[in-house]
Amino acid sequence: MTEPVVVRIKDLRKSFGTLEVLKGVDMDVQRGEVVVILGPSGSGKSTLLRCVNQLEAPTGGEVWFEDIQVNHPDTNVNRVREKIGMVFQSFNLFPHLTAKGNVMLAQRKVLKRSKDDAERIAIEQLERVGLGDRVDYYPSQLSGGQQQRVAIARALAMDPHVMLFDEVTSALDPELVRGVLDVMKELAKAGMTMLVVTHEMGFARDVGTRVVFMDEGVIVEEGTPTEVFDNPQNERTKDFLGHIK
Amino acid sequence: MNDRTSGRPARIVAVALATLLMTVALAPVALAMDRARVTVDRPTGGQPTRFTFQAAVEPDAAVTSIDFLFEKGFGTEDISVRAVLLEGLQRIDAPYETEVLESGAVRLVFDEPVPAESNLFIEIYNVMTPITGGEYVLPVEYQAVLDDGRTELRTLDGLTFSYDTPPIEEAISRWMDEQAWVEAWNSVKFLDLFLKPQQIVRAIPLLFTGWLMSLALVLVAFPISIVTGLLTSFMKMAKIPPVRWIAAAYINVIRGTPLFLQIFIAFIGLRAAGFRVPDFVTAVAVLVFNSSAYLAEIFRAGIQSISKGQFEAASSLGMTYAQAMRFVIIPQTVKRVLPTTTSEFILLYKDTALLAAIGLFELMMKSKNFVALSGNLSAYVVAAGYYLIITIPLINVVSRLEAKLAQSEHGVAVTTSRKRGFLRPAKKDEALAEAAASQGAR
Numbered sequence: 119m120t121e122p123v124v125v126r127i128k129d130l131r132k133s134f135g136t137l138e139v140l141k142g143v144d145m146d147v148q149r150g151e152v153v154v155i156l157g158p159s160g161s162g163k164s165t166l167l168r169c170v171n172q173l174e175a176p177t178g179g180e181v182w183f184e185d186i187q188v189n190h191p192d193t194n195v196n197r198v199r200e201k202i203g204m205v206f207q208s209f210n211l212f213p214h215l216t217a218k219g220n221v222m223l224a225q226r227k228v229l230k231r232s233k234d235d236a237e238r239i240a241i242e243q244l245e246r247v248g249l250g251d252r253v254d255y256y257p258s259q260l261s262g263g264q265q266q267r268v269a270i271a272r273a274l275a276m277d278p279h280v281m282l283f284d285e286v287t288s289a290l291d292p293e294l295v296r297g298v299l300d301v302m303k304e305l306a307k308a309g310m311t312m313l314v315v316t317h318e319m320g321f322a323r324d325v326g327t328r329v330v331f332m333d334e335g336v337i338v339e340e341g342t343p344t345e346v347f348d349n350p351q352n353e354r355t356k357d358f359l360g361h362i363k
Numbered sequence: 364m365n366d367r368t369s370g371r372p373a374r375i376v377a378v379a380l381a382t383l384l385m386t387v388a389l390a391p392v393a394l395a396m397d398r399a400r401v402t403v404d405r406p407t408g409g410q411p412t413r414f415t416f417q418a419a420v421e422p423d424a425a426v427t428s429i430d431f432l433f434e435k436g437f438g439t440e441d442i443s444v445r446a447v448l449l450e451g452l453q454r455i456d457a458p459y460e461t462e463v464l465e466s467g468a469v470r471l472v473f474d475e476p477v478p479a480e481s482n483l484f485i486e487i488y489n490v491m492t493p494i495t496g497g498e499y500v501l502p503v504e505y506q507a508v509l510d511d512g513r514t515e516l517r518t519l520d521g522l523t524f525s526y527d528t529p530p531i532e533e534a535i536s537r538w539m540d541e542q543a544w545v546e547a548w549n550s551v552k553f554l555d556l557f558l559k560p561q562q563i564v565r566a567i568p569l570l571f572t573g574w575l576m577s578l579a580l581v582l583v584a585f586p587i588s589i590v591t592g593l594l595t596s597f598m599k600m601a602k603i604p605p606v607r608w609i610a611a612a613y614i615n616v617i618r619g620t621p622l623f624l625q626i627f628i629a630f631i632g633l634r635a636a637g638f639r640v641p642d643f644v645t646a647v648a649v650l651v652f653n654s655s656a657y658l659a660e661i662f663r664a665g666i667q668s669i670s671k672g673q674f675e676a677a678s679s680l681g682m683t684y685a686q687a688m689r690f691v692i693i694p695q696t697v698k699r700v701l702p703t704t705t706s707e708f709i710l711l712y713k714d715t716a717l718l719a720a721i722g723l724f725e726l727m728m729k730s731k732n733f734v735a736l737s738g739n740l741s742a743y744v745v746a747a748g749y750y751l752i753i754t755i756p757l758i759n760v761v762s763r764l765e766a767k768l769a770q771s772e773h774g775v776a777v778t779t780s781r782k783r784g785f786l787r788p789a790k791k792d793e794a795l796a797e798a799a800a801s802q803g804a805r
């Protein structure tokens with residue numbers, strides 16, 4: 119592949135006290151890739167994503183975003199974060215703001231966009247995730263699926279170079295999952311670089327360009343969806359996939 | 364006696380002098396008797412008043428009787444009279460009889476004529492004055508017996524006195540003194556002691572200024588406390604340990620000691636240290652110092668009750684700590700801490716009463732003084748009313764805010780423990796964090 123690397127992770131280590139959660143993870147994510155991260159609960163998937171935008175500070179190794187070392191003491195983390203979109207399992211919409219307000223806030227305060235620009239872009243992004251008719255709704259007036267799509271629009275409005283998704287459909291009622299996955303699929307088609315932690319195997323198979331299987335803080339196996347799903351090499355991967363099916 | 368009046372020419376001297384407590388106009392002419400004057404002993408109308416009449420009998424005549432021709436509106440039914448006669452400094456026995464005429468005039472008839480040049484000193488007690496103040500004339504007529512035995516009716520028509528209209532509460536109170544229902548009410552010991560209408564009416568305007576003082580104290584102190592409380596809460600959450608320790612120590616010391624003690628330390632301490640600070644300023648400072656500690660805990664609990672995810676979402680969008688606080692965390696906190704903060708306002712307002720101890724003229728002090736003067740406890744009830752005017756509506760506001768919050772946030776109201784009062788038992792901070800966590804996972 120000739121695409122430039124957007125995220126590079128080198129020998130990443132993270133401990134919480136004495137608990138070592140990441141034990142040396144290496145990963146390159148090239149532009150346009152959709153990397154799906156699988157693994158059992160507690161294997162460190164969320165921690166890995168959170169290290170990318172420094173919501174967790176790594177205890178060892180390096181994280182690079184394009185040509186910036188994110189975990190370097192001289193790096194202004196906020197400047198990096200505005201280019202790395204993140205969507206959380208629990209949506210984390212700002213409840214005191216409308217859908218539009220949610221999408222506008224960081225555009226105004228971080229990117230210093232004019233009110234008009236921010237509003238126009240907010241509406242564009244909300245339409246893109248299928249919520250053109252909900253721009254003035256408050257989060258409490260939206261379904262979980264709608265809230266999650268607002269959260270995606272909020273991240274997209276910042277023109278991120280990469281998007282991190284951490285089990286974004288896990289908190290949703292089954293009938294609402296589809297809408298969110300569709301938005302993500304569209305995003306992937308449009309060429310967005312994505313790191314996706316999910317238990318949606320269908321999505322991983324259809325949309326993922328690469329599947330990474332993690333267990334106990336290390337990457338156990340990785341490859342194309344076909345390789346990993348149809349012909350897993352590692353026992354733990356087999357075991358995990360067996361359970362899922 | 365009569366020998367003293369003989370052979371002296373008649374003389375008319377007109378003098379009217381000031382009353383004891385207020386002005387009396389000069390009466391220019393046509394007065395008989397020397398140095399005559401009348402004074403009243405009450406500064407305001409509408410109450411039983413003592414009239415004092417002083418005059419020197421003229422050199423040419425003795426006086427046998429005097430009529431005080433009170434104008435209409437003056438009540439003379441219940442009067443009593445005391446007359447004293449002086450020759451030089453010598454007091455002379457001068458028997459007399461008093462009569463209240465049909466017209467309301469008061470007549471004194473002396474058994475023996477009052478000799479010339481003696482000094483007459485007459486007090487008329489219990490004259491009910493009209494409530495409207497102003498200058499009044501008291502015409503006086505008297506029978507003079509001349510040397511040749513003729514009698515003559517003389518008048519003293521320039522005697523004036525004046526008094527003011529009493530303040531409205533005084534007027535009402537005096538009016539109440541006359542009312543049968545008030546009397547019946549006051550015949551119940553408890554009501555008389557705590558709810559005496561006359562005292563209540565008097566206390567209301569008197570305590571009003573104290574109420575304003577209490578309000579001023581809390582209205583100045585509380586907004587400042589909000590700012591300092593917020594700063595303290597940030598210090599308490601600071602990353603640098605010493606900053607946290609200072610904030611924690613301050614909060615614990617203030618919350619762990621009575622405000623009463625803090626007031627004494629501040630006032631007596633400042634005085635002892637030789638600082639001349641206006642009492643109001645010291646009072647506000649103590650209230651701010653005290654309230655900030657409580658507000659800091661309320662705000663801290665409020666901020667920490669906002670799910671961590673909110674801060675992470677803001678951070679992940681590139682917002683700085685300050686931006687996340689200002690645009691994401693604080694706006695959500697405001698709603699949550701509003702009921703508790705309002706409660707804190709109520710508590711602080713009530714706590715201004717403690718400042719009575721150092722002599723600040725706020726509501727409590729005023730009522731205490733009034734009670735001490737009147738010997739009646741009704742002023743305390745009035746003070747209670749003044750406190751309740753503010754607290755009852757606010758208590759309702761708090762309940763409504765709490766209900767609203769419980770509805771919109773599934774019960775994540777921020778309450779921190781605070782002393783006495785009507786606050787419901789405080790949740791512990793852990794409970795808050797838990798509530799916040801469940802909130803985030805919703």
Ligand SMILES: Nc1ncnc2c1ncn2[C@@H]1O[C@H](COP(=O)(O)OP(=O)(O)OP(=O)(O)O)[C@@H](O)[C@H]1O
Nearest residue numbers: 134137139157158159160161162163164165166285
């Ligand atoms: N802030 C933290 N403090 C202490 N331990 C933590 C913290 N965050 C995560 N951990 C621990 O690190 C381990 C990995 O957590 P992580 O959330 O990365 O797992 P995960 O793979 O995302 O699991 P899941 O599928 O359940 O989300 C877990 O054992 C978790 O308890």
Ligand SMILES: [Mg+2]
Nearest residue numbers: 163164165285
């Ligand atoms: Mg996770």
